[in-house]
Amino acid sequence: METKNTLVMDAQILDAHGLRKGSLLIENDKIIEVSSSISPAGVDKVINAQGKLLIPGLVNTHTHLSMTLFRGVADDLKLEKWLNDYIWPLEAHLNGEYCYAGALLGCVEMIKSGTTTFNDMYFYMDHVAEAVKEAGLRAVISHGMIDFDDEEKRKAEIKESKRIIKKCHGGADGRIRVALGPHSPYTCSRELLEEVRGLADEHGLLIHIHVAETEDEVRQVKEKYGLGPFAYLDDIGFLGEDVIAAHAVWLSSSEIHILRSRGVKLSHNPTSNMKLASGVSPVEELLECGVCVSLGTDGPASNNNLDMIEEMKIAALLQKIKSMDPTSLGAEKVFEMATINGAAALGMVDEIGTIEVGKKADLALINTRKCNLAPWRHPVSHLVYAASGCDVETVLCDGEILMENGKLKSLDEKYVIELAESAAEELTSKA
Ligand SMILES: C[C@H]1O[C@@H](n2cnc3c(N)ncnc32)[C@H](O)[C@@H]1O
Numbered sequence: 001m002e003t004k005n006t007l008v009m010d011a012q013i014l015d016a017h018g019l020r021k022g023s024l025l026i027e028n029d030k031i032i033e034v035s036s037s038i039s040p041a042g043v044d045k046v047i048n049a050q051g052k053l054l055i056p057g058l059v060n061t062h063t064h065l066s067m068t069l070f071r072g073v074a075d076d077l078k079l080e081k082w083l084n085d086y087i088w089p090l091e092a093h094l095n096g097e098y099c100y101a102g103a104l105l106g107c108v109e110m111i112k113s114g115t116t117t118f119n120d121m122y123f124y125m126d127h128v129a130e131a132v133k134e135a136g137l138r139a140v141i142s143h144g145m146i147d148f149d150d151e152e153k154r155k156a157e158i159k160e161s162k163r164i165i166k167k168c169h170g171g172a173d174g175r176i177r178v179a180l181g182p183h184s185p186y187t188c189s190r191e192l193l194e195e196v197r198g199l200a201d202e203h204g205l206l207i208h209i210h211v212a213e214t215e216d217e218v219r220q221v222k223e224k225y226g227l228g229p230f231a232y233l234d235d236i237g238f239l240g241e242d243v244i245a246a247h248a249v250w251l252s253s254s255e256i257h258i259l260r261s262r263g264v265k266l267s268h269n270p271t272s273n274m275k276l277a278s279g280v281s282p283v284e285e286l287l288e289c290g291v292c293v294s295l296g297t298d299g300p301a302s303n304n305n306l307d308m309i310e311e312m313k314i315a316a317l318l319q320k321i322k323s324m325d326p327t328s329l330g331a332e333k334v335f336e337m338a339t340i341n342g343a344a345a346l347g348m349v350d351e352i353g354t355i356e357v358g359k360k361a362d363l364a365l366i367n368t369r370k371c372n373l374a375p376w377r378h379p380v381s382h383l384v385y386a387a388s389g390c391d392v393e394t395v396l397c398d399g400e401i402l403m404e405n406g407k408l409k410s411l412d413e414k415y416v417i418e419l420a421e422s423a424a425e426e427l428t429s430k431a
């Protein structure tokens with residue numbers, strides 16, 4: 001294979017290890033050198049990063065990307081009503097083309113706001129994979145399985161998951177991995193969850209699931225199984241280091257202990273939890289107990305965007321209000337959640353999440369010379385509390401430049417917006 005070099009010159013480099021000034025040499029998909037100065041002689045492409053902050057591409061560990069199509073259709077509702085009366089009836093009209101269009105739009109939004117890896121649970125995932133491939137992003141994708149105790153549905157869901165594993169796992173030059181996506185303990189039978197555990201063990205795949213999102217869920221699971229959602233999942237032998245659970249809002253202290261001892265990874269989704277008034281996850285306590293908590297936006301119909309920079313700020317602010325203590329979840333910690341913890345949650349800690357030699361070149365450059373970031377003083381604070389996704393200028397994933405100086409390279413933004421607009425219009429007119 002022909003080698004291709006890219007040099008990111010004179011940046012302020014910020015990752016979970018701290019801040020330093022320097023340059024970065026990329027060969028093909030990987031970072032091969034980080035030092036105070038690297039000569040541009042003989043390099044194929046030079047990115048001048050003077051006055052820019054270089055961060056690891058952000059990791060969004062829970063989303064439903066194609067739900068961009070439902071942005072703004074059902075706001076200001078509780079989860080149960082939102083799903084039952086609005087979202088699920090609309091989703092009954094989905095098809096592969098619509099999911100592709102919605103996912104492509106989501107990819108544009110993520111690239112433009114500095115996210116390079118995401119964990120997606122939805123439907124028609126081979127079409128979502130196509131969008132990820134074209135966009136140049138990295139993703140873990142799972143078919144969302146719901147059986148409501150119906151054996152026929154269970155078989156169909158498992159069959160679809162197996163089809164997606166076969167078709168998409170390792171796709172897009174290894175940027176796509178497939179996980180198993182049982183929706184939740186209140187929509188999936190015990191049999192389905194047990195089968196998922198078996199498949200995860202057999203194929204070495206991650207499990208992506210919603211758990212303990214609302215008080216109503218805890219009530220339902222307790223009524224049916226006599227235990228809280230995480231205690232129940234542990235009781236059936238479902239939990240392990242390969243499980244990434246979204247939300248984890250309503251937890252007992254014994255369940256926090258279970259999460260820690262089983263090595264379960266969490267995805268905290270503060271905006272969605274606030275918008276649906278689901279509750280406030282005890283993130284600070286979980287982190288103190290040694291649980292890996294990462295960050296996600298949830299779908300763009302309950303957020304209503306995919307901006308991980310905004311999500312970091314909301315996560316930090318929400319913990320401060322929960323504890324009524326402004327020292328809770330400071331900027332450094334929340335930045336770790338959006339980068340290295342996300343990488344750890346997805347089993348990619350050796351590949352992404354920090355800026356280090358040997359890791360993938362998944363990076364975002366932020367313009368520091370913006371009115372909302374002046375005076376440029378405290379990079380991690382400015383990133384979390386003052387910046388937004390709009391301040392991201394240049395993005396690389398797997399060594400490829402996906403956006404340069406605000407211009408998308410891998411996708412045609414105007415075309416993608418039009419495609420999604422017409423898919424959304426067609427879809428909502430059917431419902
Ligand atoms: C994969 C499935 O998950 C649903 N979904 C989207 N957002 C949430 C949420 N916050 N909680 C539970 N389910 C959700 C999608 O609408 C789809 O039906």
Ligand SMILES: [Zn+2]
Pocket residue numbers: 062063064210246298299
């Ligand atoms: Zn979700």
